[in-house]
Amino acid sequence: MNALLIFCLLAVLMLTGMPVSISLGLTVLSFLFFLTQVPVEAVALKLFTGIENFEIMAIPFFILAGNFLTHGGVARRMLRFASTMVGHFYGGLGLSGVVACALFAAVSGSSPATVVAIGSILLPAMVKGGFPPRFGAGVITTSGALGILIPPSIVMVMYSVSTNTSVGALFIAGVVPGLVLATMLGLTTWYLARKNDYPRQPKATWSERLTAFRESIWGLLLIVIVMGGIYSGMFTPTEAAAVSAVWAFIAAVFIYKDLRLKDVPRVLLASANMSAMLLYIITNAVLFSFLMTHENIPQMMADAMIGTGVGTIGFLVIANVLLLVAGNFMEPSSIVLILAPILFPIAIKLGIDPVHFGILMVVNMEIGMCHPPVGLNLYVASGITKMGITELTVAVWPWLVTMLVFLALVTYWPPLSIWLPRLLGVM
Numbered sequence: 001m002n003a004l005l006i007f008c009l010l011a012v013l014m015l016t017g018m019p020v021s022i023s024l025g026l027t028v029l030s031f032l033f034f035l036t037q038v039p040v041e042a043v044a045l046k047l048f049t050g051i052e053n054f055e056i057m058a059i060p061f062f063i064l065a066g067n068f069l070t071h072g073g074v075a076r077r078m079l080r081f082a083s084t085m086v087g088h089f090y091g092g093l094g095l096s097g098v099v100a101c102a103l104f105a106a107v108s109g110s111s112p113a114t115v116v117a118i119g120s121i122l123l124p125a126m127v128k129g130g131f132p133p134r135f136g137a138g139v140i141t142t143s144g145a146l147g148i149l150i151p152p153s154i155v156m157v158m159y160s161v162s163t164n165t166s167v168g169a170l171f172i173a174g175v176v177p178g179l180v181l182a183t184m185l186g187l188t189t190w191y192l193a194r195k196n197d198y199p200r201q202p203k204a205t206w207s208e209r210l211t212a213f214r215e216s217i218w219g220l221l222l223i224v225i226v227m228g229g230i231y232s233g234m235f236t237p238t239e240a241a242a243v244s245a246v247w248a249f250i251a252a253v254f255i256y257k258d259l260r261l262k263d264v265p266r267v268l269l270a271s272a273n274m275s276a277m278l279l280y281i282i283t284n285a286v287l288f289s290f291l292m293t294h295e296n297i298p299q300m301m302a303d304a305m306i307g308t309g310v311g312t313i314g315f316l317v318i319a320n321v322l323l324l325v326a327g328n329f330m331e332p333s334s335i336v337l338i339l340a341p342i343l344f345p346i347a348i349k350l351g352i353d354p355v356h357f358g359i360l361m362v363v364n365m366e367i368g369m370c371h372p373p374v375g376l377n378l379y380v381a382s383g384i385t386k387m388g389i390t391e392l393t394v395a396v397w398p399w400l401v402t403m404l405v406f407l408a409l410v411t412y413w414p415p416l417s418i419w420l421p422r423l424l425g426v427m
Contacts, residue, residue, distance in 0.1 A: 006031055006291065020334040021277075024284040028291045038294065056282065058157050058167070060275035061241035065222070066108035067267045067274075068248035073258030074219035075117035078103045081212040086186075087201035091193020093129055094139045095186055097122045101143035102182040105150040107222040107244070111332075111369055115144030115380045123384055130199045133385060134395035135192065141381040141392060142399035143185050145366040148332065150178035152226055152241065154278075155332050155362050161282065162289065162340040165354045167237040168230050172421045173355045174362065175227075180416065181363075181406050188402045218251045231424060278333055285337030292341055312350045316411050319343055320364060327368020331376055335368070336361060352414075359417040363410050367403050370396055 006027060013023035032038045069075065082099035089095055100118050108114055119140040126136035148155040151171035160167040192198075204212075213220075225247055226240045235243065252259040259267070310318070322343075326335045340361065347357045369377040371393065378392050385392070410416055 005035075006295070006297070020330055020338075021281040021284045024281075024288045024334075024338070028284070028287040031291060032294075036294070056157070056161055056279070058152075058238040058241035059154055059278055060271065061238070061245045062109040062152055062154055062157070063274050063278075064268070064271040065241070065244040065248040066110045066113040067271045068245070068252045068259065069104070069107055069219060069222075070113050070117045071252065071259050071263065071267055073256045074107070074216070074248075074251065075100070075104055076121055077212070077216040077256075078219060079118060079121055081209075081216040083201065084204035084209040084212045088203035089190060089193075090200055091131075091135075091189050091198045092201040093122065093126045093131060094135065094189040094193060094198070097126075097136070097139045098143045098182060098186045098189055101140070101146050102150060102178065103216075103220065103223075105146040105148075105178070106152075107219060107226075107248075108147055109152040109154045111145050111147035111366070112376050112380045114147035115140060115377050116384070119144065119381060119384045129201075133387065134391070135196075135198065137381055137385045137387055137392055138395040138397075138399050139185075139189055140384075141377045141396050142370050142403060143182070144377050144380075145369050145403070146178060146182055146185075148369075149174050149181060149359075149362055149366055151175065152237070152244070153362065155336055155365055156358065157237070158282070158333055158336045159340055159358045159361060162285070162337055163344045163354060163358070165358055166426065169355050169421045169426045170358050171227070171230060171237060172424055172426050173359050173417045176420050177359055177363070177406075177410055177416055180409075181366075181403070184402050184406055185399055188399055192398060218255050222247055222251075231426070281333055282337060285334070288338060289341040297342070312352060313412070315346060315350055316352075316360070319347070319360070320407065320411060323361060323364035324367060327364065327371065327375075332365035332368060335365060353418055355421060356414045356417045360407075360411055363403075363407050367400065367407060370400055370403065 009030065010023055010027045013026055014020060018026075079096060079100040082103065083093065083096040086092060086095040086099055097118060100122070101114050104114050104117055105111075108117070122140060123133075123136045126139075127133055147153075151174045153171070153174060156170040156174065157167055159165065160170060222244055226244050229235045229240050229243065230237055249264075253261060253264065323335065323339065326339060330338075343361075344354070344357065348354065369375050372378060372389055378389055378396075381387075382389055382392055387395070
């Protein structure tokens, strides 16, 4: 009964148009103050201790690194390098976009940042090169979602905070699925381009490829620094985030010189605004998780679901449907922070690996960012392409179907997610 009351109150507040973070906070405070005997001091204490998590510090650093790279010309150089490698295939510019998004995802940790950085350069070039605007919009909207699957990933950090799962293991686990999804999106792009006979670029010489690689190497080094540092034990994921922010600053300001020192305060302010917004959501989500635990709701739901005999396969179907539906109304950070504490105990009781379940949740978040009404990538791409959300929704459907097929693969073939972490001994 309490669980129903909590979720109904949360739903009513969200339906009024109130931000998710405030809805969470009001739900918790209203329930605790009027229907329980929990003292105010306990709420205040949980509010502060809940965010005293070392991994949370990685979020503002990854946001800062992504903003430096977005404004520092790294995306343009990565796109040029990708174009020299795959531009001669059917739909070469589109394939270049998929590869460039995968590369930029490996240094930014953010899906919208990937869409902005690559899309603002690629889409005008594709239209100029003779591609239909819808084709370019479909490529960049869905490929940009790789930003939260290929490590480093801010969403993975949030899942780690919610479930106490190793961030390092999650980062390593995202590598193979990220590469597989990038390949599947690339094949979809190639098939559609070949079917419609879209333009191809002249094949680049090895000299041109080497030149493009040299220009982009300072940005690509960030991948080696972050993943190599974490795997070698040189530093933790949080320390890797700090190092990536410093390296991104050096690359953007002193190596590429595309970002002037006088522009740095603007980048810092934008990063601080985004970090504050996410930390506010985290704070309220921590309170919501405290309420759920206090009322013993996750445990009761786990026992009830196991008692029905649904089993692992049935639970994974239910979890995917729930996460996809939630993607219609909330952005990824809120979904992970609200649903992970509820679904995670059930998954553990059913013997599902926590790292595998984390990757499953991230893939669901990717798909949610690419479909209406709250698909962040759709809104970002709309701002770049000047296309309506309805038109963009039609444009992305071939790649969206590909992502749903990939979701089924990740869901029911756990080795895709956990093979590499186990091989490297991080789980």
